[in-house]
Amino acid sequence: MHNDLILPVPVLTIRQGRITPALQQHNMLLQVILKDLGYPDELVLSAESEDSAAQAITEHLPNLIFYRVADHSNLHFLPQIKSLYPSCCLISIHENKAAPSEILKTVQNGADAYLLSDTPAEQLFQQIKCILRGGAVLHPEFAKLLQEQLTSKHNQEINLIFNSVEIQIIEQISQPSSEVQAALALNLSEYQVYSFIKNIFRKIYILHKNTEAAAE
Incomplete structure (x- = not known):
């Protein structure tokens, strides 16, 4: 991986519910990729509740918001995120075994793009670059x-x-x-x-x- 994007704007990861080993590993990989893309550690923010996430969005206006989907019960917060900061790029993160219907529900509720937790590092790097450039990926x-x-x-x-x-x-x-x-x-x-x-x-x-x- 190499750095060709310098983006000194905050990014926020929202984690709610049960975090599986696969999602935890994906979170560590995501941190490495964001740093490689030019995000310094102090601009990579995290929140573990809706209240702390809302506060971080209001105070820091992150251009990227990663939302880890544990189950359908926490999808109600997606429209609230878009309401708080409509111009953000909201990305849902799912386990690979997630049903396509779950991904559809996140898109219906405001996700601009999505990622799968078991995506290999180099492929994930390219997918995030694609999202930063205004695109999104689609799986079969x-x-x-x-x-x-x-x-x-x-x-x-x-x-x-x-x-x-x-x-x-x-x-x-x-x-x-x-x-x-x-x-x-x-x-x-x-x-x-x-x-x-x-x-x-x-x-x-x-x-x-x-x-x-x-x-x-």
């Missing part, structure tokens, strides 16, 4: 869930919000293909694919908010 299992929703008669709303390129990206990665393979197949750059993926997540969030508002 999650893409497959989105693909199923696109073809479901009961979820036509989700089909309407995506453009043709976004739909093709979902189809490519659900096969499964990597973002690199999707870029080659669609004659796009990798950066464009990552940007489209982040836009897909943003549209899922907006659709969910509109659905909730309509139900009230």
Whole structure:
């Protein structure tokens, strides 16, 4: 790994609930990667409760917020984070065994991107760089869930919000293909694919908010 980004802006990790050995190991790796990316130790903040997290967000305005998802019971805090600091980049962290439906719920509640805890170090480094540059990654299992929703008669709303390129990206990665393979197949750059993926997540969030508002 090498440092080509110097970002002297606070970053916050929020840890709630049970922290498994896999998540603890991932946390240590994340600290190393953030330091390698140019974040000094004093700007890497942590919180272990909603109150301390809210205080840290209000006082320090971290540009990156990592939120470790223990279970569905703590997803209610994601919209509050986005309400406290709408321009932050909110990243949920899941164990590799997390169901795609869990990841979908974090995106619906405001996560701009997500990471898996067992991702190898160099790959995780590249994924965080991708997020810092305004993109997001998509794994085959999650893409497959989105693909199923696109073809479901009961979820036509989700089909309407995506453009043709976004739909093709979902189809490519659900096969499964990597973002690199999707870029080659669609004659796009990798950066464009990552940007489209982040836009897909943003549209899922907006659709969910509109659905909730309509139900009230």
